[in-house]
Amino acid sequence: MGIRNWREAKIENLKSKIENHEESPRIDLQDKVTGAAKYIDDLPDLPGMTYAATLLSPYSHARIRAIDSSKAERLPGVLGVVHRDRLDGLNPLLPAHRHELFQLTADQPFVATDKVRFDGELVAVVAAEDMRTALRAVEMIEVDYEPLPPLFDATEALAPGAPILHESRGTNLLLEDKLEWGDVKRGFKEADRVFEEVYTSPAMFHHPMEPIGGCVAQFANDEINLWAPTSSPFRDTGEIAHFFGLDPEKVRVRVPYVGGGFGSKVITSAIFGALFLSRKIRRPVRLAPSAQESFRQNSRHAMVYKAKIGVKSDGALAALQVDLVVDTGAYTTGGATVTHNAAISAWGCYRIPHVSIHARCAYTNKVPASHTRATGKVQTTWGIECAIDSVARQMGIEPLEFRKKNALRRGEFVAKGTPAMDTDYSELMAEATAAIQWNGRSSSSGLPRASHFARGRGMALSLRHGSQGGGRAYAMATIDARGVVKIHHNTPEIGQGTHNLISVVAAKTLGIPQSEVRVAQPDTAMQLPFAGVSAQRTTMQMGKAVENAGENLKQELIRLAAQAKGGKPEEWQVVQGRLCRAERSFTFSEIVRTLGGSAVLKSIGSHSPPPTVRESAFSGMDHWAPSAAAAEIEVDCETGELRVLQFSVIADAGKAIHYASAKAQVEGGVVMGFGHALFEEVVYQEGQLLNGHTAEYRLPVMGDIPEALYASMVENEDGPGPFGSKGMSQTSIVTVAPAIGNAIYDAIGVRVRDLPITAEKILRALGKIGK
Amino acid sequence: MQDELDTSQTFALSVTVNGRPWSGDVPVEETLIEFLRGRLGLTGTKRSCEAQVCGACTVLVDRRPISSCSYLTFEANGKSVLTIEGLAIGEQLDPLQAAFIRNIGAQCGYCTPGQIMAAKALLLENPSPTREQIAHWLRGNICRCGAYPGIAAAILEASREKR
Known part of the structure; x- marks a missing residue:
């Protein structure tokens, strides 16, 4: 059977698979297509509702000399103001983030005290009879700032002599994580060739379509009733109770439909402010943040991935050493989880006898970074999957063969304490390449081309670890x-x-x-x-x-x-x-x-998930979440423009509990991956966040996604979840950038190593424009 | 400066919303999304970028798609507004709505009313669009969940059904 027929057969098969699953429609969609679904903004006002607006720092780094809110407080309709001088004795420090493997200390006040450390840091919250009055009052608050030099690069932040962002810590280093097995020095001695590769990922913004940080907050009679879009309401009750010194049972959080999150939907500083004001003015408080405010609540960690890879002459990987620099922004936020996830995923999915991974996480003056769809793993997969491709080609080995040789096989263990590999990568790769009618072999790049359009194909593998920890x-x-x-x-x-x-x-x-x-x-x-x-x-x-x-x-x-x-x-x-x-x-x-x-x-x-213990980096995991992807692209060598012609991804889902929904998750991951690969970057310059609004931040639209997007799942019913399922929602996003990056190399023989892959970077890599 | 803004000025509005006439005074600076959500309780229309970029607040005014965040209510005087709540006839979903459910054209659902209303406007103008035409028409409707393959499939399916 020819490849095209094979693909048609697969697509037919996929259609009948969906039909044969005899699934009922997804239960939430009736409400969502009729406008009946209620999100936080849609909940009715409580009796006596008041409306709050926020004052955010315009500086990325500044000392606050004084705050004068007297004019705002005199404005008719203003009911209450909170900032560092209006705390009524409350300690403003938010509870330290919890991580099963790291001891973290509290470093973020809910309103700025002595300094602001990022563009958008909360300085004050005002509650008023109506939103218009609250917004006017915020403009009347006078803050005297003394600007300080900002730091927007984690490597610079770790260099000697860098300004210290949290003075009491004496260093910008938040934490370090290490992962080692074998003896990496011996590994490099045994290697016949050694390669060094560096790949970077910028800060990006989750950009859920529903802004981050809306709420209805009621704090009366020492009891809290909070409605908020958050991904972890039960955990939130503990943190809120701890902050206000309440019994956790006195905090009740309810969550309506949430308009997207991708890791960003949390209890924000301003929600703590709204709760504080509700107690003070004895009325409920509503927050309805704007797109600009949303943009300044959360981000994804920028990361530098630097690898040294040793290979034997027969193409077997011998050693891997990775240095990671993780940029957590102004406060700890997701620093521990992201650094750990990056460290334990930096080796890809390969059999490497000697590994040493060292990750350092640093503070900068960026918007604090938190968990983002496939936390830490998007950045490391961009690194390892491009590096593997690059090494294979430098060794004169087909990348597909190199991956087949080195990828872990079913039943193999990566290291002590891990679950055994539970997928067959060769099958995933065969399906992913066939889906774009590709035999998996490289194009002969470097040959003279008839036109200035060049086509190429590339692939990437993903190994997201399954769910880890979290308690019962x-x-x-x-x-x-x-x-x-x-x-x-x-x-x-x-x-x-x-x-x-x-x-x-x-x-x-x-x-x-x-x-x-x-x-x-x-x-x-x-x-x-x-x-x-x-x-x-x-x-x-x-x-x-x-x-x-x-x-x-x-x-x-x-x-x-x-x-x-x-x-x-x-x-x-x-x-x-x-x-x-x-x-x-x-x-x-x-x-x-x-x-x-x-x-x-x-x-x-x-x-109860398996326990997480300090001794094993992979503890708490009960399965892997693997996938393979392939891309076909076309580059216009005159303009640097890139078109993705076809993309395929095959995820090992164990068993899709609702096939159509699971497939949509795999596709959705790819779409977000397109943004991260090709467009998205939160840009900081001259002390400010430059592109902090939907209008200034390029997100993927339908026309960016090729019609030939093939997303499928392998279902061997071999996962530990219900009916043999596995966690699979984050495994596709990580494959997109490296598959496209490798396809670009295949087409034009040069590599872009810094995301996003823009036309300008392609032209620079081709030597058509200067550095 | 908002201090100088005369918020007392109102406009005597007559408008049809989802087939029902509505008359009354509205502030001149009130946006259509504020009118729909605040006065009529039609919360299906969603607020997101508030800058006419993302498409979440799309409704139809005289069968044309507009961003209700950037459209003043009084501009709709004498016109007919259609929102997501006005698409189904009783329990009978519009073919677009049914196709969005079948094809998982919605995930978190926040952009969905805007996607469906934009698609409705497209099908009113062009009953049998190609996928390329759909993508071009919907370039101002952002779905961060990435449901685009499902959305495109749903619109194609609904257009075939209508023919």
């Missing part, structure tokens, strides 16, 4: 006398289809149609811990907790059936959504009704 996850299932099952949990619906996933798992476990399952919105009053929708955790941990809650609900139903209809519990079983004993069978509803029309049965389900 809980879900609760109830069933009422109508037989309606409701699942309670603290899993926000942030776009991936988490509530649909919960619904599918509950329905399948109980053997009932999805239409009989309701999924609640997160509400921490239910006291159901969950670390939140991040780190590919939801399918694995919440999925298992819901499955367990469903199993326990069956047992509860069986106990009640035996009590009401006779026999021993062990004589009863649940078959296709009915309770059966011998030849008698009852619906769930019939059994619950025996307790009366208002009866409800309940069960709790839980799941």
Whole structure:
């Protein structure tokens, strides 16, 4: 069968796969296509609602000499102001971020005190009778700043003599992480050739379409009621309680639909300000931030990936040494997780006997950086996958063959304490290359070309580690006398289809149609811990907790059936959504009704991930999340313009719980990957963030994405999640930049090593414009 | 300077929204998104960039797509406004809405009302667009979740259904 026919057959197969999955429609989409879905801005006002606006620093680094808010406070309609001189004795320092492997100290006040350390740092919050008044009041606050020299480069920040951003620390180094196995010195001695490669990734912004930091905050009678778009409501309750000195049970967080997050949706400084003001003025406070404010809440870590790679003459990798410099911005935020994730992913997916990875994370005057879709891994995969391609070509080996030879095979262990490799990369690569009608061989670059258009193809592999740590996850299932099952949990619906996933798992476990399952919105009053929708955790941990809650609900139903209809519990079983004993069978509803029309049965389900221990960098993981991708591109060598003609990615999902949703996640990762590969960079110059608005920051649009985008999944039902699933939502995004970068080399014989890959950089690499 | 802005000026507006007439006084500086969300409670139209760039607030005014964040309410006087809430007829979804569900043309859903309204305007003007025409028409509707393949498929499917 020719490759084209093979691809057509695959696409046919994919279509029938979707049809054969006989899936119900994703449960949240009816609300989303009719405008009925409620996001934070759409929740109705509480009685007595007030509206808050924020004053942000225009400087990236400055000392605050004085703040005068007296004019603002005299403006009619202004109800309260908070800044460093209006704290009523509250310690403004936000709780230290928690990480299972690092001891972190608190370094960020919710409002600036002595200094501002980034463009956009919160200086004051004003609550007023209406938003217009709040915005006017903010403009009336006078702040006397003494500008200080800003630092926008983490390597410079670590150099001797650099200005220190947090004086009490005495250094801009936040933390270091190391990962080692074998003896890297010996490895390089044994190597026949040694290569050095450097790749960089800039700061980028998550840019969820719903701005970051909206809320409705009510703090009365020592109790907090907060509605906010956040990815981890249960964790947030602990932090908020700690900050205000409350019992965690006195903090209730509810989460409506969330308009995208990608790691950015957290409890912001301004939300702490809104809570403070709500207590002070004894009225609820609403925040509705603008796109500019949203841009200054969060970002992705810029990173420098520097690798030294030793290879034997037969093409076997012998040693790898990586130095990473991670730029966390002005405060710790996600520094620990990102640095750790970068360190433990910097080796790619290869069998390398001697490895030494050293990561340093530094403060700069950028917007603090946090978790971002495939945290830390987007940057390291850009590094290792370009480096592997480059080394293969310098060795005169086809990159595909080089990867086949060196990629870990199923059952192999990378190092002590890791799960065994649980995928077949050669199969993923075969499918990814075939999907773009490519035999996997390099073009003969460097040959004279008939036109100034050059085409090339490249590939990349990805090995996202599966969900890691996070503690126990809980879900609760109830069933009422109508037989309606409701699942309670603290899993926000942030776009991936988490509530649909919960619904599918509950329905399948109980053997009932999805239409009989309701999924609640997160509400921490239910006291159901969950670390939140991040780190590919939801399918694995919440999925298992819901499955367990469903199993326990069956047992509860069986106990009640035996009590009401006779026999021993062990004589009863649940078959296709009915309770059966011998030849008698009852619906769930019939059994619950025996307790009366208002009866409800309940069960709790839980799941515990493997423990995270300091001794093992990979602890807490229970599977890998691999994928392979291939790209075909065309470069206009006169203008440097790049077009991606085809892109394919094959992810190992174990089992897609809802195939169409999972496929959309794989595709969505690719689309965001296009932005990160080709356009996106938060630019700092002359002390300021230059492009902090949607209008100034280029995001991917439909026309950027080739029609020939082929996203598919391997389903061997070999994962540890429900029905053999694996976490898979972050594995595609990381492949995009290196697959495109390698395709560019294939086309024109030069490499762009600094993201994003712009026309200017391509022309520079071609030597058509100066450095 | 906002201090000088005369906020007392109002405009006597008559407008049709989702087929229903509405008359009353509105401040001259009120944007259409404020009017729809604040006065009529039609919160399906979403606020995002507030600069006519992202397309989340797209609604139709006399069958043409506009960014309601940058359109003053009084400009709609005597015109007909269609929002996401006005697309379905009772329980009967518009073919576009149904196709968006089938093709996962929405993920977080925040840009979705704008995507669907922009697509509606396209199909009113061009009932059988190519994928390229769809991509060109929707270049001002950003989906950060990256549901573009699903959105494109949904619009193509809905256009075929209508024919």
